[in-house]
Amino acid sequence: MGTPLSWLARRYTWSPRSVRAAAVASVVAAVAIIVTGGVVRVTGSGLGCPEWPSCTGESLAPTAEMGLHGAIEFGNRLLTGALCAVVGWLIVAARLQRDPSPAVLRGAWAQFWVIVLNAVVGGITVWTRLSPYVVAAHFLAATLLLTTALVTWERVERAEADAPGPTEVSARCAALGRYLLGCTAVLLVLGTAVTGSGPHAGDSSDVHRMPFDWVGVTVVHGVVAGVCLVLGGVLFAALPAGSVARRRTGVFLAVFLGQGAVGVFQSLTALPSVAVVLHLCGSALVWSGAVRVVLAMRRRAPAGAQPTARLARSTTAAGA
Template structure:
């Protein structure tokens, strides 16, 4: 009976989104994952990390910031509110993926994975406040946000391809080289969080515990890994040309080169200008774009076949546009 169906099943019987709509919903989760990283960085760079003094309330006895808390309270609380926007976007993707016919359990699982990562990171964010911006917890908060971005990018890719068994488009050694690129970039991101935890931008104007390391030495290690990532990217580019790989991964590698060049310029600017807040924030944006590009290159080296057009179930509203074959984007 219809009344015994769960809400998602009832929506699926009444609404049939197009394949393009599901892809756009998946892309929206990627955009919001980037936004949450950048705005989280803005909280730290404006010294608003303890703008709300407790969690889940903003201040004891008040869910929202009070007048006495000033702009820092508004900034920190605004970042908390963005979590609800992020949940709404992830929820839209889950609903669209579930309503799409035929049902793709792998896609809905990725949507639910995003939801639970968001919930987990909200708790980590609360612990960050309750521990007075402990740098290790702050680093974990950023890394969980990166995990959310990773799942979102994979969801975006999966929304653009079929469900056949994955087939490599290049030889195994080439795939292994792409794995090395992913691992090196992940290490670069991890070291970047250590630089943040030891560096001068603690997130609050009051004295905050820092990671007891020389942040300039850690920065040099971070730069060394930048060279490793660039070297692996160049090696992969020439390898793909040598094996006559499809055009899509080579095009995505060019996009990666563009992001690396942008990030490199910003990195040197922030170093020689003594880490101004705005430039550091742009550097955080660049780090998310580099990670997205690396994942896209890696995922483009295998395929799962095109999306197939399947008649909608009886009683479902027809989509406004017919599903199209997946591209290699």
């Protein structure tokens, strides 16, 4: 017995443009869920809805007495529903292709289950009254969602490529890309420690903090950021000119420098709310950049093309 999707697939076929648009929309929505989570934090609305999954013990939605905080927190919860709709669109669009890609379908369904995970962790965040450790886990779950969205988007782009040839970059560059991704992951985790141990920007309530020295953690965070920047620079110099990976590394470095400037600014200016939200948005973009760089290492050159690095070596050898 077939599924409703298989029944639809026998009757309808959607264009590749639909799955591409849905994949991009899922990435945008994943970034938005991270940014709106920052808005919830800086407005002190984390417990605007004091219960989960309902807003209160008696009402699914906030009441007028709960004011702006309740509306902001409930709005963030509604965005999860919108995210489910976008991922549902992606699943349907991927299934209704003339030649569906199993890899794209797996990525779309993975996004759905990570959304469920993120919602559950969000509920635990409310139940634990904003424990900084659970708040950090909530951010990392949202980052995992962004990662699955980026991987799916890359799979859509590859499914549209014609007759791929050999890889574009060397093993050394691929290793540097993995080091860059790992360093960026450590940077994100340290960022949650900086956030969890420092002042709770925008919130006047008594919120528990992590028992770390905020200045010390911030310094370590900055040192790791410097390592990431060096790795990115070395990788950019090592990659062959004109490759997809080099272009993506250049974008990563530009975003990283902007993110660093925002981070320094917010640390020196008592964490203004706008800067905190911008820094959260920047963290999502930096992570996206690092993931896209690594994914580009696996990208294949057009049919008949030789890897740029290998072509350069063969030309040098011929000249000799």
